[in-house]
Amino acid sequence: MTEKGTTNDASAMDKAAPPFPPPPLLSLKTCIVRPYHPADAPSMSRHGNNPLIAQWMTDMFPNPYTLEKAHGWIAMNQPQEDAKDGPHSTSAATTINPPLAQQLAPNAPTVSSLPPSSDKPAVLTWPATIHYAICIGDECVGSIGVKPGIGEHARSAELGYWLGEAAWGRGIATEAATAFAAWVFETVPGLERLDGRVYSGNVASARVLEKIGFRREGSLRKAVWKGGVWRDLEMSGLLREEWAGGREGKGE
Template identity: 30%
Template sequence: MLLTTDRLVLRRFRPADAETLAAYRTDPEVARYQSWASPYSLQQARYTVESMMAADPDQPGWFQYAVELTAEGVHIGDVGVNLHDNRRQAEIGYTLAPQRQGHGYATEAVRAVLDHLIRVKGLHRVSAECDARNDASYRLLERTGFRREGHLRQASWVKGEWTDDLLYGLLEEDFFGVATTS
C-alpha cells in the first residue's frame, strides 16, 4: 500500500516507526485534542505499530498510513481511515509531528488519501470529527473540501472536561468539485 505526492510517501507502518510515533504522540500539544494520554510510551507505540501493520486497508475497520517525507525518508505523522462495513463510506483522521506542522504536509497527505478513497476505491462519502477548539484541524478539513455538518455541544468527555465536537462530511461529488479547482 503506497500513495505518493510531490513531497510525501504514505505507506504501511514499519517497526522502526515506533520511536517517531511515540515522540509525536507524547507531545502535549499533539495529544491535547486526541484520545490518548501523554506521555505515549515506546511500548504503546510498538503495540500500535504492530496493530497498524496487521490491518488490511480493504477490510472494514481502521487502517493507518505512515506519512514519510520523500526527500528525507523521515516518518512525520499518520493518516487513519476507518472503512465502514458497506465499503462505500469511511471516516478519516490525521496526526502530524509538531515540527512538521504548518508546511502543508497534512493537507497534502489528506488530499492523497481522499483521492485514493474516492477516485480509486469509489467511496461515496468520507466523514471526519474534531475537537471544536482545534482550529488547525477544522481548517484543514475545510481546505480539503469537507463541509461542516454539525456542532455537538459538550458531546465528549476528554481528559477531565466536556468538549464540543465538529462533524464534517465530504461527498464524492464535493471532492471532484474541489479536485478540479485546487
C-alpha cells in the first residue's frame, strides 16, 4: 500500500512538472532563449551571484543571488496553464490592467476613451510570459525580458538583460537582444518603442544597445546612487519604424 502510494505520488509530480528543457522561444547561433524551468535555479544563482553583474543592475536584482532568490524569480515567470494551449504554454496573452493605470493616474483618460486609430489597437496585448532564460545548451547563463509601461507610457516597454561572466565576449548578449527585440515588436502590435537604460560606465551594455539599433537620447545626471558612487542614467530608445527599417535594410 505504501509503495503503491509513493509511486502514484511520484508519477503525479512527474506529470505536473514541465519537461526539461522547455521548448525554445528563439534558437540562435550562440544561444537559446527559452522559458525558465525550476531546474534552472542552481545555474541561475551561480551565474547571477557576481558583484560585477549586480553593480550595473537595479537594487531589485538579488545580491547575493541565492538559490532561494533564483527559485522565487523562476516561479514568478514560468509559463502558466492556458485553457486553449494546455499547461506551460508560451502563447497565452494578457492585457495591461486599465484599473491599475487608473489608480496611478485617476484623472487621465483611459485608452478606450481616446480617439480611435485605424492602425493601432485600443489595448496592447502582451504574451503571458515576458521574461526568459538565456541558455547555452541546457544551462541557463542569463536572463532577458521587458517591462511594459503603464498609463501614458503604455506603448513603450523597457528592455533588460544580464549575462553570466563566463559567457561574456562571445556575442551572446547582442544576438539574444537583437532577436528578442524583434520578437517583442512582432508579438505586440501597437508597441511603438523599446527603452534602454544603462548606468554610466557600463560600456559593454551600452555597446550592445548601439549594435542592435538603439539611439542614445540623453542622460539623467546623477540619477543613480549605486555602491557608494553617483552615476548618470544613460537613456536610449528603439522605435518600431527604426527596427522595421533596419530589417528592410538587411533584406529580412
